[in-house]
Amino acid sequence: MALLEIKDLDVFYGKVQALRKVSLLLEEGECVGVVGPVTSGKTTLLDSIVNLTDWRGRIVFDGVDLSKMSTMDIVKKLKISYAMERNKIFPYMTVRDNLLVGAYSKREQVNENLKKVFELFPILKERQNQMAGTLSGGQQQMLALGKSLMLNPRMLLLDEPTLGLDISMVNKISESIHELKKMGTSLLIAEQNMVFTMRNAGRLYFLKAGEIVGETTAEGIKDYEEVRKLYFGF
Amino acid sequence: MGGNKPVRETALKKIALRWIIAFAVMSLLPFFVPHGWLRVLIIANFLAIFAMSWDIMSGYTGYISFGHNFLLGISAYASVLLIHHFDVPLYLSMPIGVLIAAVGGVGFVLPTLRVRGPYFTLFTLGLFILFERIMITLGPITGGTRGLFGFPTVLKGAVPNFYLTLVLVFAVAFALWYLGQTDFGRVLNAIRLDEDVVENSGLDTTRFKLLSFLMSSIAAGIGAVFFIHYLGALCPRSVFAVFLLLNIIIASVIGGMGTIIGPFMGAYIITIILEGLRAVAPGPWRIATYAAIGLIIFILRPRGIFFEIQRLFRRRR
Amino acid sequence: MIEEILIVGLATSALYLVIALGLVMVYSVGRVEDLSVGAYLMVAAYIYWFLAEGGPYLSLPKGAAIIITILIGSAISISVYRGFIRRLLDNPTAVFISTLIFSLIVENVLAGIFGEAPRSVHPLVYGSVTIGGITITLNIVIILAIAWAITIILITFISKSYIGRAIRAVSINPRGAMLVGIDPEKVRILTWGLCGALSAVAGISLATHTSISTGMWILPLILAFIIVMIGGLGSIGGAILSAHIIGFVGAFTMVMIDERLRGVFGLLLLLVILIFRRRGLFGRE
Numbered sequence: 001m002a003l004l005e006i007k008d009l010d011v012f013y014g015k016v017q018a019l020r021k022v023s024l025l026l027e028e029g030e031c032v033g034v035v036g037p038v039t040s041g042k043t044t045l046l047d048s049i050v051n052l053t054d055w056r057g058r059i060v061f062d063g064v065d066l067s068k069m070s071t072m073d074i075v076k077k078l079k080i081s082y083a084m085e086r087n088k089i090f091p092y093m094t095v096r097d098n099l100l101v102g103a104y105s106k107r108e109q110v111n112e113n114l115k116k117v118f119e120l121f122p123i124l125k126e127r128q129n130q131m132a133g134t135l136s137g138g139q140q141q142m143l144a145l146g147k148s149l150m151l152n153p154r155m156l157l158l159d160e161p162t163l164g165l166d167i168s169m170v171n172k173i174s175e176s177i178h179e180l181k182k183m184g185t186s187l188l189i190a191e192q193n194m195v196f197t198m199r200n201a202g203r204l205y206f207l208k209a210g211e212i213v214g215e216t217t218a219e220g221i222k223d224y225e226e227v228r229k230l231y232f233g234f
Numbered sequence: 235m236g237g238n239k240p241v242r243e244t245a246l247k248k249i250a251l252r253w254i255i256a257f258a259v260m261s262l263l264p265f266f267v268p269h270g271w272l273r274v275l276i277i278a279n280f281l282a283i284f285a286m287s288w289d290i291m292s293g294y295t296g297y298i299s300f301g302h303n304f305l306l307g308i309s310a311y312a313s314v315l316l317i318h319h320f321d322v323p324l325y326l327s328m329p330i331g332v333l334i335a336a337v338g339g340v341g342f343v344l345p346t347l348r349v350r351g352p353y354f355t356l357f358t359l360g361l362f363i364l365f366e367r368i369m370i371t372l373g374p375i376t377g378g379t380r381g382l383f384g385f386p387t388v389l390k391g392a393v394p395n396f397y398l399t400l401v402l403v404f405a406v407a408f409a410l411w412y413l414g415q416t417d418f419g420r421v422l423n424a425i426r427l428d429e430d431v432v433e434n435s436g437l438d439t440t441r442f443k444l445l446s447f448l449m450s451s452i453a454a455g456i457g458a459v460f461f462i463h464y465l466g467a468l469c470p471r472s473v474f475a476v477f478l479l480l481n482i483i484i485a486s487v488i489g490g491m492g493t494i495i496g497p498f499m500g501a502y503i504i505t506i507i508l509e510g511l512r513a514v515a516p517g518p519w520r521i522a523t524y525a526a527i528g529l530i531i532f533i534l535r536p537r538g539i540f541f542e543i544q545r546l547f548r549r550r551r
Numbered sequence: 552m553i554e555e556i557l558i559v560g561l562a563t564s565a566l567y568l569v570i571a572l573g574l575v576m577v578y579s580v581g582r583v584e585d586l587s588v589g590a591y592l593m594v595a596a597y598i599y600w601f602l603a604e605g606g607p608y609l610s611l612p613k614g615a616a617i618i619i620t621i622l623i624g625s626a627i628s629i630s631v632y633r634g635f636i637r638r639l640l641d642n643p644t645a646v647f648i649s650t651l652i653f654s655l656i657v658e659n660v661l662a663g664i665f666g667e668a669p670r671s672v673h674p675l676v677y678g679s680v681t682i683g684g685i686t687i688t689l690n691i692v693i694i695l696a697i698a699w700a701i702t703i704i705l706i707t708f709i710s711k712s713y714i715g716r717a718i719r720a721v722s723i724n725p726r727g728a729m730l731v732g733i734d735p736e737k738v739r740i741l742t743w744g745l746c747g748a749l750s751a752v753a754g755i756s757l758a759t760h761t762s763i764s765t766g767m768w769i770l771p772l773i774l775a776f777i778i779v780m781i782g783g784l785g786s787i788g789g790a791i792l793s794a795h796i797i798g799f800v801g802a803f804t805m806v807m808i809d810e811r812l813r814g815v816f817g818l819l820l821l822l823v824i825l826i827f828r829r830r831g832l833f834g835r836e
Contacts, residue, residue, distance in 0.1 A: 072732050351643065521655070
C-alpha cells in the first residue's frame with residue numbers, strides 16, 4: 001500500500017476550482033515531483049494534504065484518513081512536515097529558535113537533530129543567534145529545510161524549494177535532499193524548475209490548470225524527450 | 235444615474251414622509267406621557283445627538299473615538315466659562331462653544347494623518363482624560379471637581395425643553411443622515427473598509443475625514459451646549475464621565491454603527507432599558523444589567539438593531 | 552526629593568509594567584487589545600481582599616489568598632476570551648468596544664456586591680525601611696521585587712521554553728505555527744490566562760499599596776495601554792522602557808508639581824510620541 005494516496009481531490013476557492021480530480025500516489029521512501037507552471041495548483045495540493053484548504057475527495061496517509069484531522073495533528077501524529085514557499089520561517093526569531101520551534105512536536109533527541117541540521121548546513125550553525133529575517137534567500141530556504149528536519153518527518157512537503165535561488169544554492173539544496181532520501185524520508189516536491197526536479201525526484205506528475213495532465217514512470221523520468229513532451233506538450 | 239432619477243425622487247418623498255411621521259408622532263408624546271417621563275426623554279434626545287455625532291465620525295470612517303467627551307467638554311466648558319467670567323450673553327457663548335468643539339474636531343484629524351486603529355483611539359482617549367485632569371486642576375477658574383452652577387438655562391419647564399430637544403435631535407439626525415446618503419457618506423464608508431484603496435484611487439481621504447470630524451464635532455458641540463444650559467450646572471462628571479462615553483458607544487453599536495438612525499434608536503432603547511430596570515434592579519445592579527444586555531446584543535447582532543429591522547422589512551416584501 | 556521620585560517611580564513603573572506585559576502578550580497572539588485588563592485587575596483586588604480580610608469566617612492566610620486570587624484571575628480572563636473575544640478576533644474594533652462594556656459590567660457588579668465606597672486593604676507586610684535617608688514601606692519594596700521577579704521569569708519563559716517559543720511563533724505567523732504542530736487557539740487561551748494572572752498580581756499589589764474601589768480599573772488600564780502603545784504593540788523591551796518613562800514622569804509630577812496632575816504628562820508624552828512615531832518607539836512597521 002502506498003504511503004500517501006490522494007484520490008479525486010477537488011478544491012474550490014469560492015467559485016473558482018483550483019484542483020480538479022487530482023489523484024497521486026507516493027510510496028514509502030520515494031521522492032515524487034509535482035511540476036507545473038505558476039497557478040497550476042501546486043501549492044493548493046500541498047496545502048490540502050495538511051488540511052489548510054477546504055477539500056473534497058480522499059487523502060490517506062499510512063492508512064489514516066486525513067479528512068477529519070487538524071493541521072496540528074497531521075504534523076504532530078503523522079510526522080508530515082511542510083516547508084511553505086512563503087512565510088517558511090519566523091523572521092523575528094533567531095535561527096536557533098526557529099529550529100527549536102520546529103522541534104515543538106518532537107522534543108526527544110533535540111540535540112542530536114540540531115547537530116544533524118548544523119552538519120548539513122554549517123552556515124546555520126555560524127548564524128544561529130542571528131534573526132532569521134536577516135538571512136539571505138538561500139539561507140532561509142536551508143533554515144526552512146532544517147526546521148522541517150527537527151521533526152524527523154516521515155514525509156516532507158517542499159513548495160518551490162529553488163525559487164529565487166542561484167545555481168550554487170540550488171546545488172546545495174539538491175545535496176540536502178539527497179541526504180534526506182538517504183535517511184529514508186519520503187518527499188513530495190512541488191516545483192516549476194524542471195531540471196532540478198528531474199534530477200532529484202524518482203517520478204513526476206504534471207499539473208496544469210488544476211488537473212494532472214500526465215505522469216512519468218521511474219524509467220521515464222530519465223528520458224528528457226518524453227518529459228519535455230509531457231511538460232510542454234511538444 | 236439620469237434614467238432612474240424619478241425612482242429616486244419617489245423614494246426620497248417616501249423617506250421624507252417617514253421623517254415627518256416620526257417627528258409628528260414624537261411631538262405628540264407630551265400629551266400622553268407624565269412629566270417625569272418627559273425629563274427622561276429629554277436626556278434620551280441629548281444622548282441621541284451625542285451618539286449620532288459619534289456615529290458620523292467613528293461609525294462611518296471606522297476611526298473609533300473614545301474622546302467624544304473631549305468635544306462635549308470643551309464646548310460646554312467654553313460656553314459656561316465665558317458666561318461665568320466674562321458675562322458673555324447666552325446667545326453668543328453657545329455658538330462660541332460649538333465653534334470650540336469644531337476646532338477640537340479638526341484637532342482629531344491631525345493624528346489620523348499618521349495613526350490609525352487603536353493608536354487613534356488611544357490618542358482621543360488621551361485627550362479626553364488629559365482635558366478632564368486639567369479642568370479639575372484649574373479649580374479657581376473651573377470650580378474643580380465641584381464645578382460651576384447658577385448660570386442661565388435656555389428654557390424652563392419640561393414641555394418646552396422637550397420640544398426644543400426634539401427639534402434639535404431631528405435637525406441633527408436629518409442633517410447627518412442626509413450626509414450619510416450622499417457620495418460623501420459612501421466615501422467615508424469606503425475609508426472604513428480600506429483607507430489605502432480610497433487613497434490610491436485618487437481621493438484625498440484627509441479632506442473627507444476633516445469634513446466628517448467637523449460635522450461630528452459641530453453636532454456634538456450643539457448637543458453639549460444645549461445640554462449644559464438645560465442642566466444649568468457643570469461639573470467634570472456631567473461631561474467627562476466614562477459612563478457617558480460608554481452610553482454613547484453602546485447606543486451607537488446596538489442601534490447600528492454607520493447608520494445615524496441606528497444610534498438615534500439606540501439612544502432611546504438604552505434609555506428605556508435603563509428606566510425600565512430602575513424598578514427591578516437597584517443601584518449598580520441596574521447599570522450592570524443594562525451593560526450586560528448591551529454587550530449581549532452587540533455580540534449576537536454586531537450590525538445593530540436598525541440593520542435587523544431593515545432585514546425584517548425586506549423579507550416581508 | 553530625588554530619592555522619593557526614584558522609589559515611587561521604580562515601584563509604579565514595575566506595577567504598570569506587569570499589567571502592560573499581559574496586554575502586550577495578548578495583542579501579539581490575538582492582534583486585538585483586551586481592554587478588560589483593568590477589570591481583571593479590579594476583580595482580583597476585590598477577591599483578594601474578600602479572601603484575606605472578608606470577615607470573621609474568611610480570613611485565609613495571605614499566601615493562600617494570593618494563589619486563589621491569581622487562579623480566579625486567569626479563569627476570568629480565559630472565560631472572557633472564550634466567551635466573546637474569540638468570536639470577534641477578526642474585528643479588533645468590536646473587541647475594543649465589547650471589552651470596555653465588559654469592564655463597565657464588572658465595575659457595577661462589584662459595586663452591587665461590595666458597595667461603592669472604597670475599602671482599605673492591609674499591606675502584604677508591615678514595617679518600613681530607610682534607604683538613603685528616606686523611609687519607605689516594606690510593602691513597596693516587596694511589590695517592586697515581585698514585579699521584577701515576574702518580569703524576569705516571564706521574559707525567560709518567553710525566550711527559552713517551548714511554550715514561550717510557541718507564543719512567539721503564533722504572534723509572527725499563526726499558519727506557520729500550525730505547520731510545526733502548534734495549536735494557535737491553545738496558545739491564545741494560555742496567553743489570556745497568563746494575562747489574567749499578571750493583572751491579578753498587579754491588582755493585589757495595588758490593593759495592598761493603596762486601597763480598592765470600583766473605579767480602580769480605569770487609570771491602570773489607561774496607563775498600561777499607553778505603555779504598550781508608546782513601547783510599540785507587541786514589544787516587551789519597548790514596554791519595559793516605556794513603563795519606566797511613564798512611571799518616572801508620573802512620580803516626578805506627583806512629587807514636584809501636583810498630585811492631581813499625575814497622569815497628565817504621561818498623556819502629553821504619548822500624544823507627542825504618537826505624532827512623531829506612529830508605531831510607538833519599538834513597533835514593527
